[in-house]
Amino acid sequence: MLRRFLSHSNLRSLHTALSPSRPRFAAPLLTRHVTAQSGASSVRKRVEDVVPIATGHEREEIQASLEGRDILEINHPEGPFGTKEAPAIVKSYFDRRIVGCPGGEGEDEHDVVWFWLENGKPHECPVCSQYFELKVVGPGGDPYGHGDHH
Structure with missing residues (x-):
């Protein structure tokens, strides 16, 4: 049974399934995070757009980051x-x-x-x-x- 699994055709299909050309689940999250911090967009970002549930000091840090300041x-x-x-x-x-x-x-x-x-x-x-x-x-x-x- 192990020989059948390791056959050439199975390895090729496994390689195709793991190829980097397929989109990954984390890519949209990373893209959203990067674009939220980029200052090139004409749309003004708000804290709610980045982290909707941020409160207190975390909210102040995110707001300052969006404005290009470092409060820390x-x-x-x-x-x-x-x-x-x-x-x-x-x-x-x-x-x-x-x-x-x-x-x-x-x-x-x-x-x-x-x-x-x-x-x-x-x-x-x-x-x-x-x-x-x-x-x-x-x-x-x-x-x-x-x-x-x-």
């Missing part, structure tokens, strides 16, 4: 080593934020030191002496909303 760029700051004259700028939506300092590069690296960075108050890392400064890019205020009067 503030979560991975990069730049030169911060000095007192030119501190490393960390962006935040609020007036304060928790920041981790990993030190410099190579031998200057150290364990991550976590601290609160507040608007208008530059902070110096106690291990590597790197300076940080907060830049508010959002509404400001307390990140926990304790200053709000209900």
